[in-house]
Amino acid sequence: MPRKPIPTLSGVFTPTETPAHLARDVIESALREAIMDGRIPPETPLRQEEIAALFGVSRMPVREALRRLESQGLLHIQPYKGAVVTALISQDAIDTYGVRLLLEPEALRLSLPHLSDTDLAEASARLTALRQARDSATLARLNREFHMALYRRAGNARLLYLIEQELEQEERFLRFHLSAMGTGHQARDDHDALLDAARSGDESRALALLRRHLSQAEQAIRHYLAGQDNAESPAGDAPRIAGEPK
């Protein structure tokens, strides 16, 4: 007697990794994106009631979202006074390049011997997409993903985490970066050459190219900021959390 197969539900539903978007999470990421790409400029005060109304919820989920954005350095909250979008300190952009020049070559060095064809293909795909990216948000994302694809096999999760933080940092300055770097032809050539060196496993060339790429970007920013030196955030307290100001 051939048993009639009992149908099950296994594999019918893709286990959607986002079960039910909680209000606070929606608000948090919406605010973060808006701050990151500059739609909410620095120094803007964020009123809980206003945000709550915008999202059609009470102040409660807004408060928790703000709390997290604060400890990510995007907001500055003072008791009874509220949240303000953290100022962009131009020094931070330069500092970030200093850090990246330390972290990224090391990550590339560690990762290079273990890069698979898949990794390289993914990096390459990012470069292709970069050529026709229009809006700056996409551009920033693709740039970040290209770099991370090359570092991915470094084997030091913490190192990669820090690099990703720096790249996200950079994204807040993206508008300035774009102005500073013009059309980005230089960056494109750098990327192509870097990918090529990675493909052939030429460590010293890849490292040299990466260092040059970062140094030139840093120089561009420096020039841009030097030219701008007026206007802009005279007061402010951005991610500078560590040492005393001297």
Place this chain on the structure above:
Amino acid sequence: MPRKPIPTLSGVFTPTETPAHLARDVIESALREAIMDGRIPPETPLRQEEIAALFGVSRMPVREALRRLESQGLLHIQPYKGAVVTALISQDAIDTYGVRLLLEPEALRLSLPHLSDTDLAEASARLTALRQARDSATLARLNREFHMALYRRAGNARLLYLIEQELEQEERFLRFHLSAMGTGHQARDDHDALLDAARSGDESRALALLRRHLSQAEQAIRHYLAGQDNAESPAGDAPRIAGEPK
């Protein structure tokens, strides 16, 4: 049945009343310290109601405190399930040394030429205090302050911020570190020599000493963890946030 004992919060907090500050801030720092120095071990579930009762407040400030601790990587919060103290992944300890070996020598190199007598005196004071420090929390703090005193003039605020983060990371592993490093005579000698080199402005010697100090600490941890390799967090999702796990 010998169930695995689930850690609780009983007797963790001394009813220290802190009048001035906001409730959420008091709770946040109290929880962070308790997690950092191990009074609340990893995997401990944190019940909002329980914490609220301990501090004599409602759940509200507790929630905001938890939210911030989460985005600092100390907690892991799942929707409708609550907060759990993040597991200590031993790999993280090793990763951290890899990162420190990159960041700290650079910070020292940048800072060394600008160190004032005051800076050196402060570093020296930390070493003196270190000799008679008893509890591990003080020990960790002094160690961190000694290192930071030497890096302070690096001029790259973001670099210093990252280093401070790494040093705080280390503090969570402090109990292991102490077991691994024995009495700490080695570290003491390293510190003395390092301070001496900094005093005389001998860059190459100072850098070499720092690298050796960090490398040896890393080796000690490696050995310790290799010996321990059983027990301990088989599952866990610590600060590894960045790349995909492959």
Place this chain on the structure above:
DNA sequence: AAATTGGATCCTGGATCCAATTTAGAATAT
């Protein structure tokens, strides 16, 4: 006996309400 189901209960997420603090503006004094 094993597995599934229906609740009862615990806990979190969010809404609403009240208290504490700041800020803006009006009234008053100099």
Place this chain on the structure above:
DNA sequence: ATATTCTAAATTGGATCCAGGATCCAATTT
């Protein structure tokens, strides 16, 4: 007119309440 004090509105901090998901256990089915 300018400065100062006081009051009211605005805004955040915290408490309380309710709804919904998670968890555990007994009842029922297989």
